[in-house]
Amino acid sequence: MSDIQTIINFKQSMTLMNVYTAIATATLTFEVAFISCLIALPSTGKLGKTISEACTRAPGLDFVVLMLVPIPWLIGSWIAGWLGLVATLVGQITAMQLWIFWHQRTHPEATSGSRIVHFLNQEIGWWRNHLGLWVSTLALPMFLLIRLSEITIYPLLVWILGFPHYNIGEWVNVSRHKFEGLVGHDLIWCWYCDWMTGVYSLGAEMLRNVESFWCPIRFYDGKKCENCKLDFPDLENGWVAADKQMDDVVELMAEKYSDSPHSWFGHPERQGDR
Incomplete structure (x- = not known):
C-alpha cells in the first residue's frame, strides 16, 4: 500500500x-x-x-x-x-x-566603459547592490495599482468635479535609452526608475488637486508640514493654518473655487490668479 x-x-x-x-x-x-x-x-x-x-x-x-x-x-x-x-x-x-x-x-564599447553597476558594485559590494535592486521590485505591484488608479479613478473626478485633465504621456514615459553609454543592466533598471518616477509624479499631481479641493488645512504636526511641502506646495502657499477656524477654510474655498478652476492653487491653469 x-x-x-x-x-x-x-x-x-x-x-x-x-x-x-x-x-x-x-x-x-x-x-x-x-x-x-x-x-x-x-x-x-x-x-x-x-x-x-x-x-x-x-x-x-x-x-x-x-x-x-x-x-x-x-x-x-x-x-x-x-x-x-x-x-x-x-x-x-x-x-x-x-x-x-x-x-x-x-554594445561592447559602452559595456567596457564607465558604468553605474561597476561603481555601485565597488562602492557597496556586488551582492548588496543586486539584492537592493531586486528588493525594490517588491514595490512594483503597488506602482501598477497606482497607475491603474490614475487610469480608472482620476478620470471620474475630472468628469464629476471638473478636476484638470492631464496629458499622461508627458508624465508616464521612458527615455533613458537615449542617454549615450547606458546599456544592458544599467539601462533596464534605469527604465524601471524612469517609469516609476513618472507614475509617482503624476499620482502626486493628481493628489494635489484632491487634497486642496477637499481639505485645504495645514497639518497640526509642524514636522509633517515641513516634510510634505515639496509635494504639496499649497501647504505653504494657501492652506489654512491649523489654529484657524472653519470660517477661514470656507472663505478660502470660496476664494479659490467660486468661478475658478477646480485645480490645486499652484496649477498652471491658475496663472492668471497670481
Whole structure:
C-alpha cells in the first residue's frame, strides 16, 4: 500500500513540475517574442518607428508594461495558483537576463566603459547592490495599482468635479535609452526608475488637486508640514493654518473655487490668479 502511495505522490509531483516547466517556458517564449518585436519595430520603416516611439509613452507604454508584467502574472496564477505565479516570474526574469546579455554584447564599447553597476558594485559590494535592486521590485505591484488608479479613478473626478485633465504621456514615459553609454543592466533598471518616477509624479499631481479641493488645512504636526511641502506646495502657499477656524477654510474655498478652476492653487491653469 505504501508503495502505491509513493507512486501516486511521485506522479503528482511530476505533474506539478511539468506544469511549472510549461508555464515558465511559455512565459519566457512570449516575453522574448514580444521584446523581439519591440526591438525590430524601428527597422520596419516610418510606421514602425512611429509605433516604437508611441510605445515609450503612455498609453502605449501602459500596453507594453501590461503585456510584459501583470498579464503573465494573472495567466500563470489562473492556471496553477502560486506555483504558476512563481513559474511566470522565473520566465520573466530569465527573459530579462537574456535581454541584458544581448544588449551588452551588441554594445561592447559602452559595456567596457564607465558604468553605474561597476561603481555601485565597488562602492557597496556586488551582492548588496543586486539584492537592493531586486528588493525594490517588491514595490512594483503597488506602482501598477497606482497607475491603474490614475487610469480608472482620476478620470471620474475630472468628469464629476471638473478636476484638470492631464496629458499622461508627458508624465508616464521612458527615455533613458537615449542617454549615450547606458546599456544592458544599467539601462533596464534605469527604465524601471524612469517609469516609476513618472507614475509617482503624476499620482502626486493628481493628489494635489484632491487634497486642496477637499481639505485645504495645514497639518497640526509642524514636522509633517515641513516634510510634505515639496509635494504639496499649497501647504505653504494657501492652506489654512491649523489654529484657524472653519470660517477661514470656507472663505478660502470660496476664494479659490467660486468661478475658478477646480485645480490645486499652484496649477498652471491658475496663472492668471497670481
